Amino acid sequence: RSDGAHMKVSKDVQMDIEHLCKAVPQLAKVFNILDKIGEGTFSSVYLGEALMRDGRKELFALKHLIPTSHPTRIAAELQCLTVAGGRENVMGVRFCFRKDDHVVIVMPYMEHQPLVEVIGSLSFAEVRLYIYHLLKALRHIHQFGIIHRDIKPNNFLYNRRSRVYALVDFGLAQGTADSQIELLKVVRPRALQKGGGSASQRSRAPPKSVPKSTSTSLPVAPQQTAALPPSSSSVSSSASQRPPVKKARLPTSCLHTARSKDLGGLRKTPRPVFGERNLNSCAPTPSATTPDGGKAEDTLSWRGSMSRASGRAPGASQKPAKGVQPGLTCDCFLTDRVCNVCMSRKQQVAPRAGTPGFRAPEVLTKCPDQGTAIDVWSAGVILLSLLSGRYPFFKAGDDLTALAQIMTVRGSRETIRAAKTFGKAVVCSQGLPPQDLRTLCETLRGRRRTSTGEDVPPALACQNRSPDGGSTRGPADSAEPTLQNQESWSSVKPALEAEEEEQGWDRVPDEAYHLLDRLLDLNPNSRISAAEALQHPLFKDL
Amino acid sequence: KSHVNAGPATKHAFRKCKGGRISKPFIKVEDRSRHYRPIYLTMPKMPEINVKTAPPYSPFCLEDKDTPVTKQRPHRGVKASVSEEKIHGRKKNRDKKRGGFCECCMMKYNQLSAHLQGDCHKAFSKTDEYAVVDRLASALHCDFLQFPTKVKRRKCSVS
Numbered sequence: 001r002s003d004g005a006h007m008k009v010s011k012d013v014q015m016d017i018e019h020l021c022k023a024v025p026q027l028a029k030v031f032n033i034l035d036k037i038g039e040g041t042f043s044s045v046y047l048g049e050a051l052m053r054d055g056r057k058e059l060f061a062l063k064h065l066i067p068t069s070h071p072t073r074i075a076a077e078l079q080c081l082t083v084a085g086g087r088e089n090v091m092g093v094r095f096c097f098r099k100d101d102h103v104v105i106v107m108p109y110m111e112h113q114p115l116v117e118v119i120g121s122l123s124f125a126e127v128r129l130y131i132y133h134l135l136k137a138l139r140h141i142h143q144f145g146i147i148h149r150d151i152k153p154n155n156f157l158y159n160r161r162s163r164v165y166a167l168v169d170f171g172l173a174q175g176t177a178d179s180q181i182e183l184l185k186v187v188r189p190r191a192l193q194k195g196g197g198s199a200s201q202r203s204r205a206p207p208k209s210v211p212k213s214t215s216t217s218l219p220v221a222p223q224q225t226a227a228l229p230p231s232s233s234s235v236s237s238s239a240s241q242r243p244p245v246k247k248a249r250l251p252t253s254c255l256h257t258a259r260s261k262d263l264g265g266l267r268k269t270p271r272p273v274f275g276e277r278n279l280n281s282c283a284p285t286p287s288a289t290t291p292d293g294g295k296a297e298d299t300l301s302w303r304g305s306m307s308r309a310s311g312r313a314p315g316a317s318q319k320p321a322k323g324v325q326p327g328l329t330c331d332c333f334l335t336d337r338v339c340n341v342c343m344s345r346k347q348q349v350a351p352r353a354g355t356p357g358f359r360a361p362e363v364l365t366k367c368p369d370q371g372t373a374i375d376v377w378s379a380g381v382i383l384l385s386l387l388s389g390r391y392p393f394f395k396a397g398d399d400l401t402a403l404a405q406i407m408t409v410r411g412s413r414e415t416i417r418a419a420k421t422f423g424k425a426v427v428c429s430q431g432l433p434p435q436d437l438r439t440l441c442e443t444l445r446g447r448r449r450t451s452t453g454e455d456v457p458p459a460l461a462c463q464n465r466s467p468d469g470g471s472t473r474g475p476a477d478s479a480e481p482t483l484q485n486q487e488s489w490s491s492v493k494p495a496l497e498a499e500e501e502e503q504g505w506d507r508v509p510d511e512a513y514h515l516l517d518r519l520l521d522l523n524p525n526s527r528i529s530a531a532e533a534l535q536h537p538l539f540k541d542l
Numbered sequence: 543k544s545h546v547n548a549g550p551a552t553k554h555a556f557r558k559c560k561g562g563r564i565s566k567p568f569i570k571v572e573d574r575s576r577h578y579r580p581i582y583l584t585m586p587k588m589p590e591i592n593v594k595t596a597p598p599y600s601p602f603c604l605e606d607k608d609t610p611v612t613k614q615r616p617h618r619g620v621k622a623s624v625s626e627e628k629i630h631g632r633k634k635n636r637d638k639k640r641g642g643f644c645e646c647c648m649m650k651y652n653q654l655s656a657h658l659q660g661d662c663h664k665a666f667s668k669t670d671e672y673a674v675v676d677r678l679a680s681a682l683h684c685d686f687l688q689f690p691t692k693v694k695r696r697k698c699s700v701s
């Protein structure tokens with residue numbers, strides 16, 4: 001390669017680059033591909049350099065989507081970027097290459113630091129700006145009726161030095177009922193809403209101000225509106241815990257022809273897209289661990305959803321035990337029991353794409369009706385991380401563990417009460433008191449004594465970690481720190497405190513915790529919106 | 543070590559749920575319509591915020607596999623850890639082999655490259671399903687040099 005700047009890349013990366021260039025030969029005509037900068041379940045992102053007409057060299061991020069992505073999903077991601085991107089802290093798009101099933105989205109390259117690398121040294125002022133800019137991005141996409149669904153630090157690029165921010169990754173995005181993004185539009189067929197009983201039709205207040213004609217950069221004829229595959233469906237409580245269901249709803253042989261026909265026909269009229277409630281029990285879910293300790297999950301069941309249009313999900317239809325009527329009530333409701341009757345009902349299906357530790361309570365409990373508030377919750381989890389200096393904050397492999405962790409922070413009674421408002425009956429075998437957010441964050445930051453009266457030595461705690469990198473001290477032994485630790489801790493403590501003070505952590509205003517409380521409102525209907533959050537007193541000078 | 547039961551999660555939940563008391567500690571969620579199967583989870587212990595964990599790591603680290611399992615295994619939760627091993631095994635395996643689900647073919651695959659080479663997928667890749675992508679892409683214009691055709695290797699000669 002001609003450019004010396006990006007020296008050695010590993011053999012693997014070199015091979016990946018070669019493969020990519022072979023798959024999409026147009027790329028090599030324009031880009032000098034220098035490195036691989038991101039690798040996830042659904043894409044690989046490369047750094048490429050191109051020569052511009054004006055003679056400058058420019059860097060780009062080349063996102064190569066996994067070729068198993070449905071074209072409608074790819075198009076929806078692209079449309080989010082073209083319509084909403086390029087401003088308000090939302091990443092823009094410059095070009096898109098395709099050869100057959102290989103699609104590469106070209107974006108301006110933005111240098112950034114992974115949050116986990118900087119979280120320990122951020123000042124409070126930086127944290128405040130970070131969350132402000134994240135909220136700005138959210139307000140913007142929410143105005144377009146885009147629910148991002150995967151808000152987490154890895155998808156919010158942050159350049160600390162230049163203070164630039166960019167929201168990326170619309171791969172799991174869904175539209176609100178009145179979305180401006182044609183490809184995210186979902187028409188919910190009434191038929192599919194049956195059985196949704198309590199699934200409270202209460203819709204979230206629509207975006208306050210919807211920029212009416214801003215989305216015109218792409219003339220998309222309504223009749224061409226394609227259906228976005230349900231971008232996030234899975235009924236499994238953790239996708240990774242269950243292999244895709246095999247039951248073929250259609251013959252397993254190749255059916256593209258037949259299907260193309262179907263879709264072609266369907267596309268002529270705005271067709272129901274089974275974005276939410278019909279996501280299905282038959283949806284298998286790819287998932288993978290991402291570097292930030294969370295896995296993004298997503299599933300699709302295109303056909304599953306289509307077949308569902310005419311009735312029940314194939315998956316569901318197989319589940320109910322013989323002879324038991326699905327709709328029957330039983331005595332288990334709100335108790336610590338389950339029985340044959342309730343366990344033989346069909347599973348409820350609700351969107352749950354995203355990463356467990358960032359999922360809102362209404363997502364974790366499979367509320368079928370989800371709105372932009374889910375992204376706001378995720379922003380709240382990020383703020384909690386930033387204020388406590390802990391990332392990731394929640395660490396759970398499945399939805400109910402994540403819910404239990406939320407209860408330890410927000411309280412079990414509070415969670416149960418909120419869940420009731422969105423149609424869910426939650427039982428927790430143990431009462432968990434809500435935490436005072438300031439006390440919690442300051443304690444986790446090591447600025448306060450723990451309940452047992454000890455200091456929490458952040459730096460030293462690291463030394464107690466086991467070689468495998470895990471934290472090994474359980475509550476039992478941690479109550480008795482070794483003498484040695486106590487001594488060394490007390491000697492470094494003054495220095496740490498001075499540093500903390502410089503960073504503003506000694507005077508975090510109440511407004512910060514108040515905003516945190518509003519973002520982490522367990523009830524999506526009263527949770528603050530991104531637009532309202534930007535008006536919060538915490539940001540009054542911004 | 544969490545035992546996800548019911549709902550979504552594990553197969554055996556369907557097979558062997560005879561109903562009965564859910565062992566503690568647990569969380570149970572049911573739709574208030576009472577039209578759907580409840581989901582519930584029995585945990586070895588309720589999650590706790592562990593302030594002793596090292597920043598910047600999660601205060602819930604104990605929930606993870608890092609914990610010495612022996613100490614905390616609950617009396618009845620033995621099966622749980624078995625199922626978790628399976629889960630982890632499967633996860634690793636999948637990552638290695640890059641197995642997953644193809645949204646185009648609506649099928650599960652075990653090996654990405656093999657699937658992409660397969661007839662079914664190849665046929666799909668040639669269909670006009672991609673028109674929706676092309677339509678959006680065609681609205682984008684870029685000023686890369688030698689785009690769209692033109693020059694071949696000029697990039698190397700530029701200072």
Ligand SMILES: Nc1ncnc2c1ncn2[C@@H]1O[C@H](COP(=O)(O)OP(=O)(O)O)[C@@H](O)[C@H]1O
Pocket residue numbers: 037038039040041042043044045061063091107108109110111154155157168169170171
């Ligand atoms: N425009 C960009 N500039 C720089 N890095 C980027 C850009 N877009 C993505 N990345 C990097 O690639 C990673 C994966 O991109 P993302 O769009 O989130 O893909 P995925 O859907 O696979 O998660 C991001 O977390 C980021 O580190």
Ligand SMILES: [Mg+2]
Pocket residue numbers: 040154155169
């Ligand atoms: Mg991402």
Ligand SMILES: [Mg+2]
Pocket residue numbers: 042169170171172
């Ligand atoms: Mg993505």
Ligand SMILES: [Zn+2]
Pocket residue numbers: 330331332333337338339340341342343
């Ligand atoms: Zn019952």
Ligand SMILES: [Zn+2]
Pocket residue numbers: 068644645646647648657662663666
């Ligand atoms: Zn395929």
